[in-house]
Amino acid sequence: MSRALPAAIVLALLALLVLAPMAGLLHLGGLPGYEAADLRFWDNAYLRRVLLFSLWQAFLSTLLSVLPAILVARAFAMRGELPLRRLLLGLFALPLVVPAVVAVMAVVSVYGSDGWLPLGRSLYGLNGILIAHVFFSLPLAVRLLLPQWQAIPQHHWQLAEQLGMNGWQSWRFIEWPMLREALPGVLLLVFMLCLTSFAVVLTLGGGPRSTTLEVAIYQSLRFDFNPARAVLLALLQLALCILVALATLKLQRLPEVEIATSAPARPASALRKWIDTGLIAAASLYVGMPLLSMLLDGLGGPLFKVVGGGGFWRALVNTLTIGLAAALLSTLAGWLLLRYSAHLAHCQRRSAARMVELAGSIVYVAPPLVIGTGLFVLLSPHVDVFGWVYPIVIAINALMGLPFVIRSLGPAMRQTHARYHRLCQSLDLHGWNRFRYLEWPLLRRPLGLALALVTVLAMGDLGVIALFGSTQTSTLALLIYQQLGAYLIPQATVTALLLLLLCLGVFALLERLVGGADDAAH
Amino acid sequence: MLRIEQLEFGYPGAERMRFDLGVDDGEVLSLIGPSGSGKSTLLNLVAGFLQAERGRILLDQRPIQDLAVAERPVTMVFQQHNLFPHLDLYTNVALGLDPSLRLDSGQIESVRSALARLGLDGLERRKPGELSGGQRQRVALARALVRRRKILLLDEAFAALGPAQRSELIELARELVREQAMVALLVSHQPDDALIASARTAFVCDGQVAAIAPTRKLLQSSEPPELRDYLGSK
Numbered sequence: 103m104s105r106a107l108p109a110a111i112v113l114a115l116l117a118l119l120v121l122a123p124m125a126g127l128l129h130l131g132g133l134p135g136y137e138a139a140d141l142r143f144w145d146n147a148y149l150r151r152v153l154l155f156s157l158w159q160a161f162l163s164t165l166l167s168v169l170p171a172i173l174v175a176r177a178f179a180m181r182g183e184l185p186l187r188r189l190l191l192g193l194f195a196l197p198l199v200v201p202a203v204v205a206v207m208a209v210v211s212v213y214g215s216d217g218w219l220p221l222g223r224s225l226y227g228l229n230g231i232l233i234a235h236v237f238f239s240l241p242l243a244v245r246l247l248l249p250q251w252q253a254i255p256q257h258h259w260q261l262a263e264q265l266g267m268n269g270w271q272s273w274r275f276i277e278w279p280m281l282r283e284a285l286p287g288v289l290l291l292v293f294m295l296c297l298t299s300f301a302v303v304l305t306l307g308g309g310p311r312s313t314t315l316e317v318a319i320y321q322s323l324r325f326d327f328n329p330a331r332a333v334l335l336a337l338l339q340l341a342l343c344i345l346v347a348l349a350t351l352k353l354q355r356l357p358e359v360e361i362a363t364s365a366p367a368r369p370a371s372a373l374r375k376w377i378d379t380g381l382i383a384a385a386s387l388y389v390g391m392p393l394l395s396m397l398l399d400g401l402g403g404p405l406f407k408v409v410g411g412g413g414f415w416r417a418l419v420n421t422l423t424i425g426l427a428a429a430l431l432s433t434l435a436g437w438l439l440l441r442y443s444a445h446l447a448h449c450q451r452r453s454a455a456r457m458v459e460l461a462g463s464i465v466y467v468a469p470p471l472v473i474g475t476g477l478f479v480l481l482s483p484h485v486d487v488f489g490w491v492y493p494i495v496i497a498i499n500a501l502m503g504l505p506f507v508i509r510s511l512g513p514a515m516r517q518t519h520a521r522y523h524r525l526c527q528s529l530d531l532h533g534w535n536r537f538r539y540l541e542w543p544l545l546r547r548p549l550g551l552a553l554a555l556v557t558v559l560a561m562g563d564l565g566v567i568a569l570f571g572s573t574q575t576s577t578l579a580l581l582i583y584q585q586l587g588a589y590l591i592p593q594a595t596v597t598a599l600l601l602l603l604l605c606l607g608v609f610a611l612l613e614r615l616v617g618g619a620d621d622a623a624h
Numbered sequence: 625m626l627r628i629e630q631l632e633f634g635y636p637g638a639e640r641m642r643f644d645l646g647v648d649d650g651e652v653l654s655l656i657g658p659s660g661s662g663k664s665t666l667l668n669l670v671a672g673f674l675q676a677e678r679g680r681i682l683l684d685q686r687p688i689q690d691l692a693v694a695e696r697p698v699t700m701v702f703q704q705h706n707l708f709p710h711l712d713l714y715t716n717v718a719l720g721l722d723p724s725l726r727l728d729s730g731q732i733e734s735v736r737s738a739l740a741r742l743g744l745d746g747l748e749r750r751k752p753g754e755l756s757g758g759q760r761q762r763v764a765l766a767r768a769l770v771r772r773r774k775i776l777l778l779d780e781a782f783a784a785l786g787p788a789q790r791s792e793l794i795e796l797a798r799e800l801v802r803e804q805a806m807v808a809l810l811v812s813h814q815p816d817d818a819l820i821a822s823a824r825t826a827f828v829c830d831g832q833v834a835a836i837a838p839t840r841k842l843l844q845s846s847e848p849p850e851l852r853d854y855l856g857s858k
Contacts, residue, residue, distance in 0.1 A: 257705035260673055266694030267723040275719070279710040 109442035112435045113461055120468050120500055122477020126341070128331050148310070149331075153338060154298060156314040159228060163235035163296040168289055170236075171243030172281065174385040177378035178244065179251030180370060184379065190386050191248075194241035197389060199555070199609055200602060201562020202238070202301035203579045207598035208392035209234045209306070210591070211399045213432045218395055230306030230323040235299060239292045241389055246288050248516040250280045285355035294346045298339070298469040301564040301579070305586055316341040316471050322568055329479055336475040340468060341508075393602075400599030408596040413573065413581055420600070424492070425561035425608065428499035432551065432556045435500065436462060436507030443512075444519035459512060470498050474569045491570045498566045503556030510552040511545065518544050550617025554609045561605055578604070625649055626670075626775060626807040629678035633669055633691075641665060641831030642679075652798050654806040654818035654839065657828035658854050660670060663811045666828065667777045670809070671700045683774060683807075699768040700777040703784055706764035707752040713739065713763050714748040733771075738766040742796070747846035758789040765793070776801060776808040783813065790814075794821045815843050815855065827851045 178184075178191065197205065213221045213233060221229060254276055262272045300316045307313055313321070315335050321331035370378070408414055439462045446455035465473075477494060481487050487494070518541065526536055564579040571580050578601040585594035626647040634640040641662045647653045655663045668674040670681055672693035681689040688696050699720075707716045717735045718725055727735070739745055742762040752760050761781060768776055778797060782790045794810075796822055801808045810821050818825040818839050825839040829850045835842060846852050 257702045257707035258708065260671075260693075260700070260702075261706065262723075263673070263693040264671065264696075264698065264700060265719055267722050271723040275708055275723070276712070279708070 105442045105445045109458065112135075112438050113458070116435075116461060116464060116501070116504075119497060120464050120473060123473045123480055124468070126476040126480030127336050127340075127472070129479075142218070142443065149334065149338075151310075152313050152315055152318045152335070155312060156316075156339075156342075159231050159235075159303075159312075159314065160293050160296040160299075161402045162228075163232055163239060164289055164293045166232060167236045167239035167242045168285075168293050168402075170381075170385065171240050171247055171288075172285075173381050174240070175244045175247035175250060176277070177381040178248055181375070181378050181382065184382065191245070192383060193386060193390055194244050196393065197238050197241045198245075199558045199560075199605060200393070201235075201564070201579055202299070202607060203305065203564045203582045204396075204562065204598045204605075205591040206234055206302055206305045206600045207586075207595050209237060210395040211395040211595060212392045214591070215435050218391070220481055226306055231299075231303055231312065234302040234306055235296045237389060237392060238302075239295060240385060242295075243288050243292055244385070246291070247281065247284060249367075250284045254280055287350060290346055290350040290353065294343065294350070294466070297342060297346065298471075300471060300568075301583075302532040304564070304568070305583065310484075315342070316469065316565070319471050319475050320565075323478060323569060324476060327545050329482075331478060332475050336472040340472050343467050343469055352465075396595060396599060396602075399595045403592045403596040403599075405596050408593050408600070411593075413576060414578075414597070416574075417576045417578045417581045418604070420575065421561050421579070421604070422501060422608075424495055424563075424567075424577060425557040427496045428503060429553050429557035429558035429612075431496065431500035431508050432503035433511075436504055436511060436552065437549075439504075440508060440512055440515045441519075445523075446517045448519055448523055459508050462508045465501050465505060470502050470563075471565050471569065473498055473501070474566045478569065487577075488570060488572060489582075491567075493571075493577045494570055495563075495566050495584065499560035499563055500556075502563070503559055506555050506559070510555065511548045514545055514548045522542055547617045550613045550615070553616050554612035557612060558605045561608065562601065625684060627680075627682040627707050628666075628670070629680045629682065631666075631669060631676045633665060633674060633676050635665075639831055643669070643833055645826055645833050645836060647807040647809065649805045649807060650802045651823065652801050652810055652821045654812060654822040654825040656812060656815060656818055656825060656854070657834075658850075659813075661828045662831040663828045664779055665831075667700065667779050667809060668809060669695075671698050671773065671777055672696050684758075696775075697773045698775040698777060699771050699773045700779060701761070701764045701781040703770060703780040706767075706781075707760055709752050712749045713744060713755075716752070716763055717767045717770055720771045720789055734770050735766075737764075738769040741769065742766040744814045758785050758793060761785070761793055762796075765797060765800065770803075772804070774806055775805050778808060778810040780811050780813065782817070788817075790817065791820050797821070807815060819843070827854070830855070 178187065181187065184190075200208075209230065210217065210225070212218050213225045213230070215222055225233070258276050259272075262276055267275065297314070298316055299314070300320070303312070303314045303317045304320065307317055315338055319332050319335045319339065322328045322335060439458055443455040443458040446452075446458065474494070477498075478487055481490070522540055526532065527542060531539065561577070562579055563577075564583060567575075567577050567580050568583065571577065573584070576584065578597060582601065583596050584596045585591075585597060627646050628643050631643045632640055643662070643666050645653070655666065657663050665674060669676050672691065676689055679689070680687050683697060707713075709718075711719075714735060715725065717738060718727055718731075721727060721731050723736065736745075736748070739748060742765055744759065744762055744766060747755070749758070752763070755763070764781070775796070781797075782793050785793065794817055797808065797810075800806070810817065812818060812821075822839050824836060825842050826833045826836040826846075827842060827846070827850075828834065834848050835851060836843070837845065842851070843855065
């Protein structure tokens, strides 16, 4: 009971935060400017174009990210001895914590008019969107696919060598079956991320020809004052996300074999080594070059002008407040849900445990901008939604962070519960003492990681804050967007660099403070 | 006959290992010894997964130590991961004949008869995940049978099985070795396995063959002292 009640409260709040806006969206009739004709989707060329472009850019981004990622992940797997391998894999983790708007600035600093590889005006539109999406998704896909190769048992490589398999046969009988297990999940995840990408499309989209559903929702609410169209777009986006999430649930499978970290025993030819090294170098350049270029541009930019500007410090404080508050809320909610789900799993109620965890990942189906639109529609007739910006932005960002909390904390929490729950019962260790002597020492590392990750994600969010924020309630991410809108590119670059450094600093600090030293809890 | 002569190998930062021994046709020689003594290293050297720095491996007087792994007349059976989990039994065995799976009718027949010989007929289309541990090791032995390589290396191949299944499979392996006039090396931590499998057993310690003798005699021996410690005998 002590576990069920807090989890039930969290689930009820989640339901309220997600289902109430959905109800608002579905309550079309009450909206000002609503016309039945708005629902005749295929008659509306704009909506059709937005939908097709959303799908097309997500499809291309997925293809351009995941196909090279297979080659790069394989190269990393085969070159276990490569110098700087750990450092390069660390570089590939960086885009996961770099705010989208910072990544956009990094991309602009390389491919913009004054960049190292100027693309001129053609950067804005599909090209820019693809470049930025690949910048994010290629490293993510590499990091998700690499463990598949590492999970191939050493004996399988030895067997292949003994049976005289050539490269193609090894791929066919050993590598592809393992890859095939993870590939649909990775493809769908990247597709979903690109489909719901907001900051990249907003800043690099370049007008109505390159607009996605997410950005069109924002434009409908903030520029065209057309809530009815925003609702229709949000419903479309919701339907797409539900389809992708269902496909992910259906297709995502775990490897059947036991995990055993291994490196291939087969000696590689010199040519193969050169090709692998070249692939890794090219991918590292693709990811590292924009960050390096932005760093150099930012250091040479108008730092004092940006820092001395009135809005900067207010935006900094807002960024930290939103980030930390959302992370604390998200981690607390995740902790309560996981504690209950671990208890259910321990009582052999595995389906119920899985349902509780899935409920925490609801944001996968209902993107933040859709929830934001629903709240906007629901609340705007009754209150000034722009006056409620902080609670709304914090709550939606906490919701967005919940899947990350569940993913990083879940396995450790389940394991701790399974191993020590009976011991705790026999010692009558519960409540604060159980937390102090058992859970905190064993779980502080994943807890620190979850807290740090969610803080940084919320600090860099440009979706919800763009919908509800203003100059007075701006965050650093929104400030960058405002500077970009005013064509203050050098200022935007400096702000982006400062946001990046702030994110990295906060991430490292929280992970260290909460997670403890490397050897803690062992 | 397999002869291993002054075969040397060293892991970085560890003492060098040096092996000498001989195994007759049709014989299963058991290797016992403490963990880390070099038993599996010796098997990996014979299979070619590790490259010896010095010394010779002779099969019927012919040196094989410089041959590539696939060219060595060796089949190795591990404790686990012998089978590809996504392929059925027939394919797992057929891969032993030709990794491109282009088998002629004679080869198809030999896969079928090997499976039947190992008591697996009717299970050809099953996946390894649907079999018991003992059945999985039988499939690995069936593949060894179709490959017709003269050296069979069993690296704790039956260690994960219960006593009854273990002795049954050891007996089976011994029969196959005798029938096909193979030579086999069996690494095991269980002295009882050696009693079932081998007329002779070698005690490996500190990277060398410290003693080799008829199995029963070796297991009752008190020399060298490391053997006494290993067996826990007074």
